[in-house]
Amino acid sequence: SQTIHQWPATLVQPVGSPLSLECTVEGTSNPNLYWYRQAAGRGLQLLFYSVGIGQISSEVPQNLSASRPQDRQFILSSKKLLLSDSGFYLCAWSLQGFSGANVLTFGAGSRLTVL
Amino acid sequence: QKEVEQNSGPLSVPEGAIASLNCTYSDRGSQSFFWYRQYSGKSPELIMFIYSNGDKEDGRFTAQLNKASQYVSLLIRDSQPSDSATYLCAVSAGNNRKLIWGLGTSLAVNP
Numbered sequence: 001s002q003t004i005h006q007w008p009a010t011l012v013q014p015v016g017s018p019l020s021l022e023c024t025v026e027g028t029s030n031p032n033l034y035w036y037r038q039a040a041g042r043g044l045q046l047l048f049y050s051v052g053i054g055q056i057s058s059e060v061p062q063n064l065s066a067s068r069p070q071d072r073q074f075i076l077s078s079k080k081l082l083l084s085d086s087g088f089y090l091c092a093w094s095l096q097g098f099s100g101a102n103v104l105t106f107g108a109g110s111r112l113t114v115l
Numbered sequence: 116q117k118e119v120e121q122n123s124g125p126l127s128v129p130e131g132a133i134a135s136l137n138c139t140y141s142d143r144g145s146q147s148f149f150w151y152r153q154y155s156g157k158s159p160e161l162i163m164f165i166y167s168n169g170d171k172e173d174g175r176f177t178a179q180l181n182k183a184s185q186y187v188s189l190l191i192r193d194s195q196p197s198d199s200a201t202y203l204c205a206v207s208a209g210n211n212r213k214l215i216w217g218l219g220t221s222l223a224v225n226p
Contacts, residue, residue, distance in 0.1 A: 043216045043217065043218045046213055090158055090159075102214070103161060104161070105161070109158040
């Protein structure tokens with residue numbers, strides 16, 4: 001069966017500090033991978049998605065970046081955090097080339113507080 | 116602007132009752148419809164998805180889709196306190212990797 005791991009679970013960072021969140025998927029090959037952010041009182045916002053190694057699509061211009069160095073590894077980064085980067089970050093995966101419902105499975109999430 | 120709208124709630128129902136959650140969407144080309152449940156502080160988890168008009172049942176949950184009226188609903192029969200959560204509706208068109216999400220409806224099931 002497939003599992004998705006995401007870490008760290010929580011972190012508190014000062015403004016201007018760097019960020020690295022990591023996500024790995026087990027039990028499947030060549031998944032679609034996603035980074036979402038859920039801010040308080042707001043809906044799920046798609047930040048990045050990837051259909052393969054080194055292939056990243058950005059949905060929202062911001063000071064965040066994503067990388068996919070390996071097939072089942074997805075990393076969210078920032079060089080300098082802003083207060084507005086606070087939120088609940090969710091990694092998710094779905095099957096490639098699935099022409100039916102594109103079902104997302106989420107990791108446990110990383111709660112980021114920028115002070 | 117493609118939108119998905121849900122009543123934010125809170126929707127409060129007594130234990131054992133039927134909870135009815137509704138979602139409307141603006142993109143008439145939408146093809147797949149999802150219901151996720153999110154407990155406070157946790158990540159969303161899939162309840163069910165539907166892509167054909169009509170009803171789809173899974174245990175105590177029934178999803179209903181009406182493409183002509185552009186709405187999808189989720190019925191929870193025999194509601195339990197453990198069903199208390201926020202329910203997120205999401206909609207996608209074709210094989211679009213990008214889902215459009217509603218803001219969710221908060222459900223409280225009272226013992």
